[in-house]
Amino acid sequence: MLWNTLLLALRSIRRNLMRSFLTILGIVIGVAAVITMVTLGNGATQSVSDQISSMGSNLLMVIPGQRFGPGSGGAPSFKSADVDAVRNQISGAERVAPVVGTSATVVNQANNWSTSVTGSTSDFFPAGNWEMAAGRVFSETEERAGKAVCVIGETVREKLFGRQNPVGGEIRVKQFSCEVIGLLKSKGQSAMGHDQDDIVVMPLRTVQRRLVGSQDINMTISVRGASSIDAVKQQITLLLRERRNIGENQDDDFRVMDTRQIAETLTSTTKILTMLLGAVAAVSLLVGGIGIMNIMLVSVTERTREIGIRLAIGALEREVLLQFLIEAVVLSSLGGLVGIALATGASLFLAGLMGVPYIFDPAINLVSFLFSAAIGVIFGFFPARRAAGLNPIDALRHE
Amino acid sequence: MMSDSALIRLSGITKTYGRGQAAFQALKGINLSIGAGDFVAVMGSSGSGKSTTMNILGCLDVPTSGSYLFQGVPVERLSRNQRTLLRRNFLGFVFQGFNLLARTTALENVELPLVYRGEPAAMRHAAARSALQQVGLEDWEGHSPAELSGGQQQRVAIARAIVTSPAVLLADEPTGNLDTGTSREIMELISAFNQKQGITVLMVTHEPDMAKYARRVIRFVDGRVERDSRDEGGV
Numbered sequence: 001m002l003w004n005t006l007l008l009a010l011r012s013i014r015r016n017l018m019r020s021f022l023t024i025l026g027i028v029i030g031v032a033a034v035i036t037m038v039t040l041g042n043g044a045t046q047s048v049s050d051q052i053s054s055m056g057s058n059l060l061m062v063i064p065g066q067r068f069g070p071g072s073g074g075a076p077s078f079k080s081a082d083v084d085a086v087r088n089q090i091s092g093a094e095r096v097a098p099v100v101g102t103s104a105t106v107v108n109q110a111n112n113w114s115t116s117v118t119g120s121t122s123d124f125f126p127a128g129n130w131e132m133a134a135g136r137v138f139s140e141t142e143e144r145a146g147k148a149v150c151v152i153g154e155t156v157r158e159k160l161f162g163r164q165n166p167v168g169g170e171i172r173v174k175q176f177s178c179e180v181i182g183l184l185k186s187k188g189q190s191a192m193g194h195d196q197d198d199i200v201v202m203p204l205r206t207v208q209r210r211l212v213g214s215q216d217i218n219m220t221i222s223v224r225g226a227s228s229i230d231a232v233k234q235q236i237t238l239l240l241r242e243r244r245n246i247g248e249n250q251d252d253d254f255r256v257m258d259t260r261q262i263a264e265t266l267t268s269t270t271k272i273l274t275m276l277l278g279a280v281a282a283v284s285l286l287v288g289g290i291g292i293m294n295i296m297l298v299s300v301t302e303r304t305r306e307i308g309i310r311l312a313i314g315a316l317e318r319e320v321l322l323q324f325l326i327e328a329v330v331l332s333s334l335g336g337l338v339g340i341a342l343a344t345g346a347s348l349f350l351a352g353l354m355g356v357p358y359i360f361d362p363a364i365n366l367v368s369f370l371f372s373a374a375i376g377v378i379f380g381f382f383p384a385r386r387a388a389g390l391n392p393i394d395a396l397r398h399e
Numbered sequence: 400m401m402s403d404s405a406l407i408r409l410s411g412i413t414k415t416y417g418r419g420q421a422a423f424q425a426l427k428g429i430n431l432s433i434g435a436g437d438f439v440a441v442m443g444s445s446g447s448g449k450s451t452t453m454n455i456l457g458c459l460d461v462p463t464s465g466s467y468l469f470q471g472v473p474v475e476r477l478s479r480n481q482r483t484l485l486r487r488n489f490l491g492f493v494f495q496g497f498n499l500l501a502r503t504t505a506l507e508n509v510e511l512p513l514v515y516r517g518e519p520a521a522m523r524h525a526a527a528r529s530a531l532q533q534v535g536l537e538d539w540e541g542h543s544p545a546e547l548s549g550g551q552q553q554r555v556a557i558a559r560a561i562v563t564s565p566a567v568l569l570a571d572e573p574t575g576n577l578d579t580g581t582s583r584e585i586m587e588l589i590s591a592f593n594q595k596q597g598i599t600v601l602m603v604t605h606e607p608d609m610a611k612y613a614r615r616v617i618r619f620v621d622g623r624v625e626r627d628s629r630d631e632g633g634v
Contacts, residue, residue, distance in 0.1 A: 004514055004515075004517065007514075008514065011503075011507070015500075015501075015502040015503055016502065302501070305498070306500060306501075308498075309498045309499075309500060310511070310515075311483065312457075312459060312486065312492050312498070313486070313487070313491075313492065313511060313512045313515065313559065314483060314484070314486045314487025314488070314490075314512055314515045314516070314563075315483070315487075315515045316480055316483050316484075316515075317479065317480070317483070319515065391459065391460055392459045393454045393459040393460050396494070396498060
């Protein structure tokens with residue numbers, strides 16, 4: 001009986017191709033939308049955390065003040081002595097780089113480009129996970145003497161030198177000219193969307209003397225692999241509180257941020273976005289479901305007559321029901337599978353387009369598949385159940 | 400008293416539609432006995448109760464009261480499923496509106512009752528082809544109802560009704576939607592199944608010309624049997 005009923009159901013699907021197609025279409029679109037959105041969202045989250053780890057996942061940044069962003073809010077800045085103190089007293093700190101940042105227009109021949117200029121020591125490069133594409137970083141002598149040398153990022157190279165090798169070339173920054181001694185390997189966009197390669201790095205003294213004219217610095221500290229970031233953060237906080245004479249009841253007037261924290265903030269943002277997109281897509285799945293319901297209800301007159309014929313010539317109510325149930329399950333599953341296939345294709349394509357990784361998420365595939373199947377079964381089966389409960393003669397007369 | 404060997408016996412059948420003030424009594428006590436192999440035409444104006452009686456005889460509807468014995472079995476005591484099985488095994492139906500499955504070939508339509516009987520595919524095909532041949536449509540088995548004329552569709556419906564070799568063929572105005580010429584062909588066909596295969600035929604009609612094919616004519620008026628006449632001469 002089961003086999004016969006299955007055959008009847010498949011025949012009925014084949015016979016009503018248009019109706020079957022429209023039924024499937026709603027599910028396909030809904031399932032594909034949900035899976036694609038969530039998959040792309042997951043990819044974006046992954047890509048954000050990848051970019052953050054490109055900054056170095058063991059990085060601490062120390063800035064004066066409590067606010068995130070420029071301006072110290074009246075809190076005293078850090079000096080070179082603070083850098084030395086951290087370097088000498090915190091065993092978990094692998095590299096401690098003083099950092100001074102400013103922006104400046106840099107010029108090479110006819111090309112000029114406004115970029116950010118960072119003053120630091122050679123510790124800046126390993127601490128920030130930078131690698132060299134060409135040339136070298138500055139030497140200790142150059143640091144001490146505050147020589148006019150610089151290492152530039154890929155974007156600056158492109159704007160000032162085009163495709164030429166910049167190493168050995170000269171750029172003018174404000175009043176002085178500066179020899180390019182190295183080129184950084186490209187890191188691409190940061191998690192916050194700014195171009196990390198748009199950078200010029202000079203020795204700390206050079207920037208302090210010639211560009212900013214102050215001794216104020218921030219610190220970038222890389223933590224030794226084996227040490228706990230939280231412990232090192234704690235130690236640095238205690239040390240700096242002591243050096244800045246902050247009483248026990250007073251709040252810190254500086255911040256020690258670690259990249260993991262930033263990563264968590266940003267990935268939680270993209271996760272929320274993913275959920276939002278998923279919710280929007282779920283609405284489309286629901287709309288697809290309502291579409292299915294519509295088609296089923298429109299065809300209910302025809303179906304009711306068909307059920308009447310089947311009952312009259314000797315089909316049991318349960319045989320008719322089983323046939324319609326199988327029909328609904330087959331259609332919905334088919335729609336779900338096509339939707340998953342479509343979503344995989346679309347996700348792969350769009351992930352490539354957006355430059356985010358494609359991550360297969362089995363849970364969302366399964367959930368949307370089951371949901372679509374449930375919709376199909378409910379809306380396909382229940383009108384049929386009502387019809388199969390009629391007297392055959394009433395079903396036959398149904399208009 | 401009628402003979403106990405009657406295939407069908409109705410006694411005191413009533414049928415009421417609706418309740419209370421709106422209640423309408425369609426059948427006001429029908430007593431009927433039909434022997435095996437008979438060809439009975441049921442006549443009457445619309446609303447006379449003839450179709451209601453046919454639906455009860457065909458186990459498509461249940462009476463409000465009264466008793467219906469089919470081959471000695473009290474049908475009113477059967478469950479819905481048991482009535483379905485009775486239809487499946489003993490009854491064949493031909494309707495005024497043909498009631499074939501749309502977008503389904505003639506052969507598949509004829510096979511359908513056999514599918515529900517659980518017959519194997521090879522047997523189904525053979526029986527359905529043979530039934531189509533008996534109604535003269537052996538060359539049309541691959542056509543869907545939309546590709547067939549009204550007369551052809553009714554032939555397919557007849558083939559579907561007799562493919563199971565039923566004890567009773569119930570025809571509800573089988574020629575109601577057909578022109579005179581085609582109606583005669585259909586009646587010849589039904590008549591032939593009655594005579595050659597001994598299938599009992601119960602037919603509702605309001606055309607006296609068609610009733611002439613029957614051996615017995617029962618006339619309904621206002622929910623009662625008004626006249627029950629036997630024309631031994633037949634056609």
